[in-house]
Amino acid sequence: MRTLTQVLLHEQKGIVEVSWQDGTRGLFHGAWLRDNCPVYFDNSTGQRTKNTLQLGPEAYVLSACAAGPAKGQLSSGVSAEFLQVTWKDGFSHAFPSAWLRQHCYETRQHHQVNPRMWGRDLVSYFPGYVLPTLPYSDVVKVAAGSDAGWQTSAQGFVQWMVHLRDYGVALIEDVPTTPGTVMKMADLIAYHRKTHYGNSFQVVSARKPEHLAYTPVELEVHTDLNYRESSPGIQLLHCLAADAAGGESTFVDGFWVAETLRRESAEDYRTLCEVPIPFLVKDGEGFHYHKIPTICLDDAGRLVEIHFNERTRGPLELPAAVMGRVYRALAHFQAIACRPELCVEVKMKAGDMVAFNNRRILHGRKAFDPRTGMRHLEGTYVDMDEFLTCLRKHGVTPLSIVRAQEGSWARVVEGTDGLEEKGKRREPLGMVGMGGKGKGSAPRSSL
Template sequence: MFNIKKIEKGKLNLNIEWSDGEISNYNYFWLRDNCPTAHDKDSNHRMFNILESSKDLTAQESKVSEEGKLVVKWSEGDHTSYYDPKWLRENCYTLKNKRKFISPYQLWDSSLEKNLKSITVDHDEILNSEEGLLRWLELLHYKGIAIVKNAPIEKESAFPVLNRISHTRQTFFDTPFEVINVPKPNNSAYTAHALRNHMDLPWFENPPGYQFLHCLVNSAEGGNSSAVDGFAVADYLKKNEKEIFETLVNVPLKFRDKDYTQETIRNFHATAISLTKDGDYNDIRFSVATMDTLDCHPDIMGKVYNAHHKFGNLLHNNKFQIKFRLEPGDIFSFNNRRALHGRTAFNPNSGHRHLQGYYMDRDEILGRLNFLKK
């Protein structure tokens, strides 16, 4: 427990020296905005409107109470705030921004293929225990990939285990969508063709965060699965090909839904790699099949195609991708905006291949994981 040792009043901030020698800087608006009384006691929503404060808001008085709380009497609004030192320390943006950011993501390459057991979880373990569910969620969040083993193989039988996380995301492909070979397909997934490693639905403004492919039957020749950690490939480019990395981060590409059955036109511009506020990897948006006619500035079109060529080939490089075969009862689960997936061609005359697919938003995985860890 850290105690407040000294308070110093500045023009725009209160500066606090802590008992361990650390210094925190607290902006007056930030303090007033986060007064414990600013929030409704039941909903916890902020009720106080900081926009009604004048730009001259300041601390008229500040001191430490006998209980060790920071007490601030404000220059306007006839209000006094009491801040718990533990809360102040945990939420101190001065100290947070001094720390070196450490990514939570565990990057992987083709060596994962030799240890697929490390990303598997048993279906009934997830269904019947919080430990199993937590392991699945941690794999999904930190590694971006997991294979659930020994699930039932009846149609729509993945719903109970998925509902252990949250609700699925509905799209016009329906839930679940049927990954089978059909005549006159409206998507290349519904053919026997090979599929290059790709992200699903890149032409949505917010593509589904996670995808779950539930294998019901896989008796045809071919149809082996592949996956690649797009974050690992992006990291390789960041360290070895700076100009290509910057192009992929800064120049939006164009994607388009080419489904002839739709009465809508969906297209979206987005960069191949996007980053978080901390400079970590956020999204990988890549799909040769659904990239639309690019409309970059003419001076950079050659540079964009060069970067796209390099990135796309690395996403299929055997140094990075893994290959495996889904068995009936497997649920191939992955971060759709990180781990790109594909398959080899299969012979529909040699047997049957039937997967059922489900989507879920990334918020649901992370929100459930945060709740269970708490």
């Protein structure tokens, strides 16, 4: 499947066309091949060592042909393991067929993931649980002796992160209820992100709260810290005490809300993709302020981020002609997010730790009665790029470049975007993105 069967040079366009044994076709521009030639990259750092942008006409391909193991030219129609390319300045390189297939940029989507969008039906995916759940002992191991401290338990830790990546939310149960544990968990991914609330924050009822989260009132579903230029990607909440009546945690898939909005009103969907919404919060004598669309897309129009919080939304600063349209779209989005069939509700118990994609999952809380007992959650944040990098370090990447490691913890299937769960491949409920954000009617990428 990875051997070449045909090579064609479209000289006027500067494009090399190759075909593989399984019928797959790839188009490679000569400038791209020269720019990404492996000899121009440092083996240790992986960084480019030559400025290829200034080559100009020298980057035009003079010839291209299939080559065998000895990199000798083969006759047409014969399978080959290399693509031999020669440029007009005399530089030549043999590109392995497998490398070309892996880097076929027209079909390559290595950084795209296919999250599973869900509503209340999420409970049916994991019998016996409301959320994707793993026991603490499967995720973390505590070493003794000279190696004392927290370490990841490779199989469970990566499976937990894959659930978090795909579903946007994952829970660990039976976690020790020691204060500071949530930061240890965050630091297993990379390192926790400090905000104006500190390295971590305590969600308890306070007499003079600086935030509504520190009261016993109901909190409608929302995303956090939209008033920052880059809101945290992952939020972790560790339940230290849950004796109070009420206080159930609520989770809604913001991607599914956006997709439902798109189906019900293309105009409202487009409005929330195009119009930046202001968010602000007091911080001592000053305040944080940022504007961002409710729905962010990548350059291919895929959903990548949701930003919605009615408590911290600032006054809209829009032309009068647009104002009514934006209010209508926001109200429509909120109404969908509040539909019972889209919400998963869970009563967290002491020792539960939930993590969720703060740029996708809307989270909230039912009211609770502090007179009936204590409710105490400790939380912290991790940046999304650190989370995705941690996945890559463990050999998990979205599509065909995923490779099973020797003695792997799970069978990783080439051409899929993650794990096979209990021998059955779960089909994604929607095709969306994760990572960078684009803003406006003509979406652009970022990450």
